[in-house]
Amino acid sequence: DTGVSQDPRHKITKRGQNVTFRCDPISEHNRLYWYRQTLGQGPEFLTYFQNEAQLEKSRLLSDRFSAERPKGSFSTLEIQRTEQGDSAMYLCASSLVKGAGTEAFFGQGTRLTVV
Amino acid sequence: AQSVTQLGSHVSVSEGALVLLRCNYSSSVPPYLFWYVQYPNQGLQLLLKYTSAATLVKGINGFEAEFKKSETSFHLTKPSAHMSDAAEYFCAVSDGSRAGKSTFGDGTTLTVKP
Numbered sequence: 187d188t189g190v191s192q193d194p195r196h197k198i199t200k201r202g203q204n205v206t207f208r209c210d211p212i213s214e215h216n217r218l219y220w221y222r223q224t225l226g227q228g229p230e231f232l233t234y235f236q237n238e239a240q241l242e243k244s245r246l247l248s249d250r251f252s253a254e255r256p257k258g259s260f261s262t263l264e265i266q267r268t269e270q271g272d273s274a275m276y277l278c279a280s281s282l283v284k285g286a287g288t289e290a291f292f293g294q295g296t297r298l299t300v301v
Numbered sequence: 302a303q304s305v306t307q308l309g310s311h312v313s314v315s316e317g318a319l320v321l322l323r324c325n326y327s328s329s330v331p332p333y334l335f336w337y338v339q340y341p342n343q344g345l346q347l348l349l350k351y352t353s354a355a356t357l358v359k360g361i362n363g364f365e366a367e368f369k370k371s372e373t374s375f376h377l378t379k380p381s382a383h384m385s386d387a388a389e390y391f392c393a394v395s396d397g398s399r400a401g402k403s404t405f406g407d408g409t410t411l412t413v414k415p
Contacts, residue, residue: 190344219402226310228391228405229345242402277344289335290403292344 188212190293192278198299199268206264207296211280218261219290220253221277229277235261236283268300303328303394307406315414320364320379322409324392327373334375335393335403336366345391351375362386387413 191210199205211218217236221229232251233243237258246252250268255261265272275297279290308323326332333352337345349360356368366377375392389410393403 192344226407228305228393228407231402231404234402279345289347289350292337292346294342294344297342 190278190280190291192276192293192296194296195294196297196299198301201270201300202267204264204266205268205298206262207276207278207298209261209263209278209280209293211260211278212282212291213259215280215282215291216258217281217283217290218255219279219281220261220263221279222247223275223277223295224273232263265298268298270300273298273300303332303396303404305392305394305404305406307390307392307409309409310407311410311412313412313414314382316384317381320377320382320386320411322377322390322392322411324366324375324377324406325373326375326392326394328394328396330396333395334366334368335395336360336364336375336377337391337393337405339389339391339408348377348390382411382413384413384415387411 193208219234220232223229233253235255238255250266253263275295277295279292281288281290304327306325335350336348339345348364349358351358351368359365364379368375389408391408392406395403
């Protein structure tokens with residue numbers, strides 16, 4: 187068990203550029219979540235997958251945000267036409283659903299800075 | 302809808318003193334409750350969770366929390382603070398139907414003074 191891995195750890199981009207982040211969950215976990223965390227706030231849920239199916243995406247912040255998990259393993263989060271307000275920490279988490287109350291395991295996050 | 306309120310964005314204690322971090326929740330269904338710790342530029346690590354078994358939950362690093370339904374609270378305590386406990390702590394609530402999809406509080410930063 188190597189934990190949840192996120193890449194890159196840091197990303198600086200110019201406003202208007204597209205960025206893509208990758209998340210590799212714990213290998214046997216079937217659920218994968220994306221959260222956004224801004225300074226001084228708790229993580230804010232964005233979207234989640236069960237295997238390759240995206241079960242909820244209504245909380246994605248705008249149509250500039252999209253996420254995929256094509257083979258039910260790693261996932262990508264893309265932000266198009268970045269804005270300064272997108273600057274935040276993007277956290278990925280995964281879980282193995284065995285029953286109610288299963289906790290999620292978090293990666294170390296990708297910190298995005300839009301200049 | 303669910304929500305979490307963490308009372309006190311900053312808590313400072315002396316090394317060896319009691320740590321008490323407060324969390325109140327709102328949930329229309331029986332909740333599942335979690336405490337996570339976050340060190341600078343790191344992800345979140347689970348300290349403990351409540352899933353409707355014992356109301357007093359013991360976690361890692363000497364932390365524990367008590368679920369009080371009547372008070373809608375899930376406060377985190379540790380009898381004796383250590384310098385390494387300095388971090389940000391988040392309380393989270395889930396309805397259990399979608400494991401891992403939680404609503405988080407805004408966090409409490411714990412400072413431990415020597």
